Amino acid sequence: MDKIKVLVVDDTIVYRKIVNDVLKNIPDVEVVGSATNGKTALSRIASLKPDLLTLDIEMPEMSGIEVLEHIRDNAIPTSAVMLSTLTQRGSEMTIKALELGAFDFISKPDQGTMAENMQKVSDALTPIINAFKRQKGFSKTFTTEKSIIKPVGQGRDSVSHALTSRKSVVTGTQNKTVSPIKKNKTVAVVRRHTPSSIIGIGISTGGPKALALMMPLLTPRLNVPIVVVQHMPPVFTQSLAKSLNAKCSLEVKEAENGEPLRPNTVFIAPGGTQMKIVAGPDGRTRHIKITDDPPENSCKPSADYLFRSIAEHYVGRATGVIMTGMGSDGSKGLEMMKKNGSIIIAQDKDSCTVYGMPKEPIESGIADIIVPLEKIAEEITNTVI
Structure with a gap:
C-alpha cells in the first residue's frame, strides 16, 4: 500500500x-x-x-x-x-x-x-x-464482497430461533463464495423465551455519525431503555447526547448516577467514567451506577464493563449491539451476555468506519445477527417487539 x-x-x-x-x-x-x-x-x-x-x-x-x-x-x-x-x-x-x-x-x-x-x-x-x-x-x-447473517424468520420467532438454529449466509449479487465464519469456541447459552427488556450498545471510532444515522430509526414502539458506551472523554458525551436528542423520537441524555432506567430513554455513559446497571432499592427496578473504576481495554467508559452488568441483571431478556470502533472492547462482555441468553447484533465490516470492535464477536461466532448500519435499528426492534 x-x-x-x-x-x-x-x-x-x-x-x-x-x-x-x-x-x-x-x-x-x-x-x-x-x-x-x-x-x-x-x-x-x-x-x-x-x-x-x-x-x-x-x-x-x-x-x-x-x-x-x-x-x-x-x-x-x-x-x-x-x-x-x-x-x-x-x-x-x-x-x-x-x-x-x-x-x-x-x-x-x-x-x-x-x-x-x-x-x-x-x-x-x-x-x-x-x-x-x-x-x-x-x-x-x-469492497466487492458482502455477507449478511440473519436469523431465520421474523420478529419474535426470529429471536428464539436465532439462539437454536444454524445461521444462514446471504452473499452479494455476484454469488461470490464467502468464507465461513470462524467458530473457535462453543458458548452454552440460556434458552430465551421472552423479548428483550433492555438494549446495550458499544461503539467507538465512527460512532457519532453511525448513531446519528441509526438512532432516529428507533421509535417509541420499543418501550425499553437503551444504554450506550461511546468511547469519548468528558464533556464530549454530553454534547453527543444533546445532538442525538435533537434528532431522535426517543429521549437521549448523558446518564446520571442513581437514576432509574426508563423506557424509550437512551442513556449515554459519561466520558471519563464507568457505567453499569445495578438493582434498585426495591430489588425489582434497575438503576444506573456511575463509578470511577479503572479503565478496561484502555477504555473509560468501557463496553465490557457495561455489558457484564446487563448479563447479570437481564438474563434471557437483553440485546447486545456492537458497532464500529477500534480495538476489541465489548467482546468479553458480549460473551457473558450471550451465555445468559442475550441476542447479539454486530455491524458488518463494510459499513464500519473501523472494523475493530465487531470483529471478534463475529469471528468467534457469538454474533446472532450481522447487518449493515442501515439495518441495525430494524434488527433491534425485532428483538423487542
Missing part, C-alpha cells in the same frame, strides 16, 4: 509543528503540506490530493466544519482527524464534525511543555492514523 498522504491544517504554528513532527515518526505516512486556515486548505486539497487532513476546528476565514461541508458536498475522497479543545463549544463542534464524516478526533493539550504536548498528541494520534491505514487497505481489498 502507498503511503498515507496527510495535510496539516491549523492556524497555530505551534500545533502545526507538533502534529507535523508526530506524523513524520509514523511509518507509511507522508506529510504533503500544511495550511493556516480552511480556505487555504481547500486549494491545497485540490492540488495535493491528501488522503487525510489533521484539521483544526476553529480557524479564521473558514472553519474546520466548513471545510468538511465542502468535502461532503463535493464528494472529495479525503477524510479528517479533528483537533479539538476540551470546552463545551469545542465538544459541540467536534460532534458536528464527526457527524459530517470526520474519521476521529483528538484533544489539543492545554498545558505542559512542548515535549510533553508532543508526546500527548503522539499517544492520541498514532493509533488513529494506524487504524486509518488499516481501514484504507481493508477498503481496497474487500
Whole structure:
C-alpha cells in the first residue's frame, strides 16, 4: 500500500509543528503540506490530493466544519482527524464534525511543555492514523464482497430461533463464495423465551455519525431503555447526547448516577467514567451506577464493563449491539451476555468506519445477527417487539 498522504491544517504554528513532527515518526505516512486556515486548505486539497487532513476546528476565514461541508458536498475522497479543545463549544463542534464524516478526533493539550504536548498528541494520534491505514487497505481489498447473517424468520420467532438454529449466509449479487465464519469456541447459552427488556450498545471510532444515522430509526414502539458506551472523554458525551436528542423520537441524555432506567430513554455513559446497571432499592427496578473504576481495554467508559452488568441483571431478556470502533472492547462482555441468553447484533465490516470492535464477536461466532448500519435499528426492534 502507498503511503498515507496527510495535510496539516491549523492556524497555530505551534500545533502545526507538533502534529507535523508526530506524523513524520509514523511509518507509511507522508506529510504533503500544511495550511493556516480552511480556505487555504481547500486549494491545497485540490492540488495535493491528501488522503487525510489533521484539521483544526476553529480557524479564521473558514472553519474546520466548513471545510468538511465542502468535502461532503463535493464528494472529495479525503477524510479528517479533528483537533479539538476540551470546552463545551469545542465538544459541540467536534460532534458536528464527526457527524459530517470526520474519521476521529483528538484533544489539543492545554498545558505542559512542548515535549510533553508532543508526546500527548503522539499517544492520541498514532493509533488513529494506524487504524486509518488499516481501514484504507481493508477498503481496497474487500469492497466487492458482502455477507449478511440473519436469523431465520421474523420478529419474535426470529429471536428464539436465532439462539437454536444454524445461521444462514446471504452473499452479494455476484454469488461470490464467502468464507465461513470462524467458530473457535462453543458458548452454552440460556434458552430465551421472552423479548428483550433492555438494549446495550458499544461503539467507538465512527460512532457519532453511525448513531446519528441509526438512532432516529428507533421509535417509541420499543418501550425499553437503551444504554450506550461511546468511547469519548468528558464533556464530549454530553454534547453527543444533546445532538442525538435533537434528532431522535426517543429521549437521549448523558446518564446520571442513581437514576432509574426508563423506557424509550437512551442513556449515554459519561466520558471519563464507568457505567453499569445495578438493582434498585426495591430489588425489582434497575438503576444506573456511575463509578470511577479503572479503565478496561484502555477504555473509560468501557463496553465490557457495561455489558457484564446487563448479563447479570437481564438474563434471557437483553440485546447486545456492537458497532464500529477500534480495538476489541465489548467482546468479553458480549460473551457473558450471550451465555445468559442475550441476542447479539454486530455491524458488518463494510459499513464500519473501523472494523475493530465487531470483529471478534463475529469471528468467534457469538454474533446472532450481522447487518449493515442501515439495518441495525430494524434488527433491534425485532428483538423487542
